[in-house]
Amino acid sequence: MHPAPSVILFSTLSGLGFGFLAFLGWGALAPSGWAAFFLWGLGYGLAVAGLMASTFHLGNPKNALKAFTQWRTSWLSREAWASVATLMILAPMALSDWLGLGLPRIIGQVGGALALVTVLTTAMIYTQIKAVPRWHQPLTPVMFLSFAVAGGASLSGQVWAPVALLVVGVVLVALWRVGDQAFAKAGQTLGTATGLDRLGTPTVFEPAHTAQNYLLREMIHVVGRKHAQKLRLIALVLAAGLPALILILPLGWPGIALAGVLHLAGALAARWLFFAEAEPVVGLFYGMRG
Amino acid sequence: MTALPQATAKKLGLVIDLDTCVGCQACVTACKGWNDQGQGLSDQDAYGANPSGTFLNRVHSYQVAVPDAPAQIVTFPRSCLHCENAPCVTVCPTGASYKRAEDGIVLVNPDSCIGCGLCAWACPYGARELDADQGVMKKCTLCVDRIENEHLPEEDREPACVRTCPTNARHFGDFADPESKVSRLVAERGGYDLMPDMGTKPTNKYLAPRKKGPGEASPLAPLLDIKAKGIAGWLDKMLGKI
Incomplete structure (x- = not known):
């Protein structure tokens, strides 16, 4: 996506x-x-x-x-x-x-x-959205809610905010682990997409069009995924680890502000991955996993 | 309303025969031509270096490795399947996407569309494309302005892609009627759904290419085993020993 x-x-x-x-x-x-x-x-x-x-x-x-x-x-x-x-x-x-x-x-x-x-x-x-197997799982709403609760707890200076931030980290790791298996688990291939699995094993012979189209631009976006592992680490450190550490230290409101900014930056990285790594099944028709 | 109808009186749709489709792209062109009326389907940089445009029908081509038989090239037209359980309809926040209760055709009302793109995300088949000029979603209408148009000669009252197909690989009809041409084709040839596990219950059906027989040996094969004679044979023998 x-x-x-x-x-x-x-x-x-x-x-x-x-x-x-x-x-x-x-x-x-x-x-x-x-x-x-x-x-x-x-x-x-x-x-x-x-x-x-x-x-x-x-x-x-x-x-x-x-x-x-x-x-x-x-x-x-x-x-x-x-x-x-x-x-x-x-x-x-x-x-x-x-x-x-x-x-x-x-x-x-x-x-x-x-x-x-x-x-x-x-x-x-x-x-x-069932057509995006990585999103179509219970951990997706858990992730969104854990971000909201941890972010709110941090900004409002709750004593337990560092724990909530660590929960965000755990949820993110779980979301990625389950998400990485989701496409295979959904069981869709070029064979089921075209029904040609009843004949043999299909592969793309020639693209349906030589130029770009909306589907390729919007949904079959694969650019930048090679840095996914690094970005995951950055998201974890910024969204959960660092702000949790800062909030434990007695820094007062500047500490909360710094933790909030770091957490937001980490959330942006995690959300970028959420979209960039989403693979709609329509990518199969183009021989690409979205 | 983006609630899906409980049942539709008719189930209008297409049967696409992958056995006879030759991938000529005539359906793509006819579709674009007919639907380019009115607001139309915009193109960007159509004659430039980086052309792009809105199409409601695309023809892919695949190579299929068949066990114990020669590989086959299959050309594969892809357009809206007018699903009974259309996920593109229920996600729409504005009611622009709807499925008609009378005949099951899935349509977009461009006057209500906000161009959020959620329906295109929800469609497993890539049937919807956002028109880059108009900012609204476009999709196959099953040529509602042809099939119901009494001003057209009767033989033209079918979707443009079906009317134009030179190999009769596309058929239009009512799947709710078990005696219709399309229902009979599906029954006789084992018409199937694309990605049935997605739970969309597509109306359109595809007919698989017939399996070709095992590959025969080429009649020229014996000629490939050339035995050199005379001086060439002697040279061949001598050079082989060095």
Whole structure:
């Protein structure tokens, strides 16, 4: 899959943003005054920046509002609803923390739960796709949720944040291990794709077209996978190892900020791999595993 | 609505006979030609160094190593299979993708499409291509504007690819009717689904190429075993000893 910057930024920024908003909603941090304004602003800023980035992936964004109509069947539509509902429900809580209005915390708790539901819907957009065996497994939503929880816990200075970050590392390793076997496990080959397995063993004789097309550009993207192992290590160190270590040290808020930036960089690397290594079965027709 | 219909009254689709397809690309050209009306299927840099374009039908060619028989070249047209359980439809957030309850044709309404590309990701068959100029998804319509068009002569009321195929490798019809031409072809020739394990339940069926017999020895083979005589034979013998 072509690792488009728009979808990478969308899923990492909004994942971190909604994760942080969940903790703010539950009152794990309970800031007040301008500190509250800044922290809630950071949560909203990350979440909204991510959602804005996602619109750059659209070929025809003028119809974007129609994406709210198909929530009965489409995870992408559910994601649109969940994200807007979360941002609207948490708004009074944010104002209450900032201006000291004293609104009941239950609003924040409901909004916080919805924030994690939003992350789940984002994950399901990818998990539901059977044609991408690497994504079509339970560890995909676990990975998205663990990133949101660990990122939120880190930014809100939870004592157990280093543990949550290490969980992200473990989940990533498990996701890669299972993912590396997923295509073979799905059992699709050029033979099953064409049905020519009933005749013998097919191989590509001549390409269907001599120039590029949408399928080759968008889905049968193999560039850069040779550095996958190095990138996996970088993602693990940046997203989990280093920030966990920094958060254990008594560095105060500069430590949290540094850990947050490193974690985000690691998340971007992991998400780049998530897309670049995804192999849609359509690649089989072209003699390439996506 | 992107919910799939429970059942469709008709199941319109194609049978593609890989035994008679010769890979002439006429179906690709006819498809592009007919569907280039209206908003059309855009091309980029069509006459330049790096051409690219939107097509609803592509013809691949594969070499098949057959046990105990000569290898075969199989040309393989690939287009939308109008699946009963179409994953491209249910993922659509806007309702632009839909499957018609009356005849099972899977279509895209470009007025609702946001060009997110999720349907193309969900399709195992690569049947959908995003039009780079218009930013909306394009796919085979089974030529809805031909098959129902009473202004066309009756023999033209079938998809352009079927109408143009010079070897009759493509057949159009209703799979819900067991007596239809396509249903009979599938029954007689063992028509099959592509990637059945993907759970998409395609409507279109493919007919496998018939197996060729074992390769015969070439009639020229005896001539290859040349025995040199005379001076050449003597030279051959002498040189062989050195």
